[in-house]
Amino acid sequence: MDIKLSEDQLEIAKHARRFCENESSIEYVRSMFEDERGFTDEVWGKMADMGWMGMRLPEDYGGLGLGLMDLAVVLEEMGRGVAPGPFFSTVLLAGETLMQAAGEEQKSGYLPGIASGEIKGTLALHEPDSGADPGYIQMEAAEDRGGYLLNGTKIAVPDAHVADFLICAARTRKGRRPDRGVTLFLLDARTPGLTIHLLPTMDGTRKLCAVEFQQVRLGPDAIVGEVHKGWKPLLRALQVAQVGLCAECVGGAQRTMEIATEYARVRIQFDQPIGAFQAVKHRCAQMYVEAESARSVLYWAAWAQDHGSPGEAAMAASVAKVYCSEAYRNCATSAIQVLGGTGFSWEHDIHFYLKRAKANETALGDATYHREQVVRLLEGEAKRKRGKKRS
Amino acid sequence: MDYRLDRRQEAFRKEFVSWLEKNLPADFDPSRYRNYHTAEDWGRAYRDFQKRLFQAGYAAMHYPKEYGGQGKTLMEEVIVMQVLASTCMELRGPGMIMHGMAAPTILHCGNEEQKRKYLPGIIDGTHIWCQGFSEPNAGSDVANVSTRAVRKDGHYVVNGQKVWTSVAHMSDYCILLVRTDPNVAKHKGLSYLLLDMKLPGVEVRPTRQITGGSEFNELFLDDVRVPVEMRVGEEGQGWMIAITTLMFERVIGDAVMGAAYEKNMDRMVHMAGETKRAGRPVIEDPIFRQQLAQGYIEVMALKYHGLRNLSTQLQGGIPGPEGSIGKLLWSEPNQRICENGMAMQGPFSQVLSGSPWSIQDGFWQYGFLRSRGNTIEAGTSEVQRNIIGERCLHLPKDSSRAARRIQGGKGDGHQAE
Incomplete structure (x- = not known):
């Protein structure tokens, strides 16, 4: 047992912190927040130069072949700096889904471009009727003259407005269960019949779009992985992406806790620093408890994706998604309370954190969805144990 | 980063689990939350079992051999404690404070004579300390x-x-x-x-x-x-000794709580499958499902936070005030979990141990009441948050408290404020 970051990981974290302070600075966040595109090519290019896009991709595809823990270290710093841009959608949604599902041709066609920062992608998953359940996929991909015809709407698609390609989960066979009849398609963002609308969303650091499919015609070569069997690899990719979000959440929780406590040390009211009042002190202490324990859960979940059994990986990803996203939300809202009127202003940076916290909370399955996954896994485990005893 | 036990540790754990299966006391029924109802019975059961652990070489794994320990690392001790916590927590009861506080204080701060005189009796089950x-x-x-x-x-x-x-x-x-x-x-x-x-x-x-x-x-x-x-x-030096020795054994305490509560969640899943609400198993109720999951999630936070601290300490890290996090992570969730356990039972939630109508031998009723003490004993939640606020986050002391301390100096103190 050895539960701490390695020397290399600490070094990666140091560089990432420096990058997010200097290149993707909070001033950059502020200017991109209301910018329609949401990032500049300059900063995106510098991020690619750091090797971040390909950290988890194999060296054969221009990546660094590192683990999720290494990427989580970077994501924690990006969360700490609420870094804007299509990193998450390109690397953790599109890139990871390709890694889990795609065949050799698509991998070698797209992954090197992701690793170098030349192309951006995203995942079109949620639908208007899915709510927070990423497994509710009903959009139709009807067989048509040797190919497929896609019709329907995907919502909350991150950064689709700047993506070069999309991966879309659609139904090739009717039914409710995602593990039967869902197929993944890879398509160019300029495919005829595709309309992308940028939504006016709360979190300006990660733009969301509605994507309409009207008679979008795709050939069989657009299929990622196997027909009807898209959910299993997609679920693995989503688990990895969830843990990525958790890393952002931990970085954000840590930073909001620091902002609040720094302020509580110097802000004088009633002739003493407000941090001396237990009502404020205990609020700060609780933020520390949640940020630190969320980090402990994150490390387990990141480790489990690369080294645990599939059951442990799934459990850890759901546990972490609930725990880390709620910790971040609690820290961000608490920080605003500690900051008082200052925290309610647009001028202070804290609102970027609150908005990202809320966006992360609902992304890739909210806490209600993931608690349900936890119970299902526990029930499965209980059944297995009973079975074992009987036999 | 690695969460697994190494091969030697895993073999040790397996060996201990199989030893324990054969060596639980004959009068101990793991399905009951309470087997010993008088102080005499409970104390005797503890002493006999501790003696058995000692004779088999499983007591005080991390203590030096010359004082009755096994001369192994904290990891072996935690492995033993976790297995015991998930199997027979009741048998540990009378010895908890002693192993967590008296023994480490004597080991770290006592003189040679005190160590030789008192540690063996603690470790082999002869004595109980309060x-x-x-x-x-x-x-x-x-x-x-x-x-x-x-x-x-x-x-x-x-x-x-x-x-x-x-x-x-x-x-x-x-x-x-x-x-x-x-x-x-x-x-x-x-x-x-x-x-x-x-x-x-x-x-x-x-x-x-x-x-x-x-x-x-x-x-x-x-x-x-x-x-x-x-x-x-x-x-x-009494104050310094009291607070510093507390911190050393805290990782064991957190690991024990994590293992015990994980076991409780098993118990709760089982109960939710057996207990009915409007004719259907409680586990089919979406709100109880959510509560069950939330309890489990909080127990996982305790478990993995505890393992992280343990790993730091195994590698020579000195435990500090951040240990207060662990206290908050077990005490507060346990109250919520026990309350949910009662709520799942509907009107049976009022039925205590000792009736054919009792659910799980009244475990959750006892747990609910006992857990009210969790946020009070061993430093209240409020004291823990003061420690974190002042010693981890360096927030200033309350001015009235700070002023009293400055004015106090000599003569302040022992009188009640």
Whole structure:
């Protein structure tokens, strides 16, 4: 047992912190927040130069072949700096889904471009009727003259407005269960019949779009992985992406806790620093408890994706998604309370954190969805144990 | 980063699990939350079982051999403690405070003679020790202890009263925090004594607590003559010794709680499948499902936070005030979990142990009441958050408290504020 970051990981974290302070600075966040595109090519290019896009991709595809823990270290710093841009959608949604599902041709066609920062992608998953359940996929991909015809709407698609390609989960066979009849398609963002609308969303650091499919015609070569069997690899990719979000959440929780406590040390009211009042002190202490324990859960979940059994990986990803996203939300809202009127202003940076916290909370399955996954896994485990005893 | 036990540790764990299967006491039924209903039975069961652990080489894994330990690492000790916590927590009960506080204090701060004299008896199950810290006017403000110890003819003559002295009614010795100097600041006038409970003038009166049972006692000390050799550390070091030794064993405590609560969640999943609400198993109710999951999630946070701290300590890290996080991570969730466990039972939630109608032998009813103490004992949640706020986050002390301390200096302290 050895539960701490390695020397290399600490070094990666140091560089990432420096990058997010200097290149993707909070001033950059502020200017991109209301910018329609949401990032500049300059900063995106510098991020690619750091090797971040390909950290988890194999060296054969221009990546660094590192683990999720290494990427989580970077994501924690990006969360700490609420870094804007299509990193998450390109690397953790599109890139990871390709890694889990795609065949050799698509991998070698797209992954090197992701690793170098030349192309951006995203995942079109949620639908208007899915709510927070990423497994509710009903959009139709009807067989048509040797190919497929896609019709329907995907919502909350991150950064689709700047993506070069999309991966879309659609139904090739009717039914409710995602593990039967869902197929993944890879398509160019300029495919005829595709309309992308940028939504006016709360979190300006990660733009969301509605994507309409009207008679979008795709050939069989657009299929990622196997027909009807898209959910299993997609679920693995989503688990990895969830843990990525958790890393952002931990970085954000840590930073909001620091902002609040720094302020509580110097802000004088009633002739003493407000941090001396237990009502404020205990609020700060609780933020520390949640940020630190969320980090402990994150490390387990990141480790489990690369080294645990599939059951442990799934459990850890759901546990972490609930725990880390709620910790971040609690820290961000608490920080605003500690900051008082200052925290309610647009001028202070804290609102970027609150908005990202809320966006992360609902992304890739909210806490209600993931608690349900936890119970299902526990029930499965209980059944297995009973079975074992009987036999 | 690696969460797995190495091959040797895993083999050790398996070996201990199979030893335990064959060596649980005949009168212990793991499906009951309580097997021993009198102090005598409980104390005897603890001592017999501890002796068995010792004889098989599983007691005090991380203590040096010359004091009765096994000379292994903290990891082996945690493995043993986790297995015990998820199998037979009740059998550990009377020894918890002793192994967590008395033994490490003697090991880290005691002199050679004290170590040789007292540690073997703790480890082989001969003795039970209790903790005499809290007093009527020294609750959260433990340093306000006013039990007086006056040095005379090679002895301390001790007078005063302790409260919430756990398992004193079955103890042979007590770790006692006393005031040896009333003329210095309150944290500086304390000393740490080892008290033989058989000495004249020691009187124990069980306290009946909210659960109806009596784990705790009042301890009255009337001209008790404690030999000076029974003092740990120097005179005036009592406070430092009390708080620093607490931190060393905290990782074991957190690991034990994590394992015990993981077991409780198993129990809850089982109950939710068997217990009905409107004719259907409770586990089909979406709100109870959510509560069940939330409980499990919080237990995982405790478990993995505990493992992270343990790993740091195994690699030579010194435990600090951040240990307060663990206390909050087990005490507060346990209250919510036990309350949910009761809620799943509907009207049966009022039925205690001892009836064919009891659900899971009244475990959740007992747990609900017992867990009210979790956020009070071993430093209240409020004290933990003060420690975190002031020592981890460097927030200033409350000005009224800070002012009192400055004005206080000499003479402040032992009187109740």
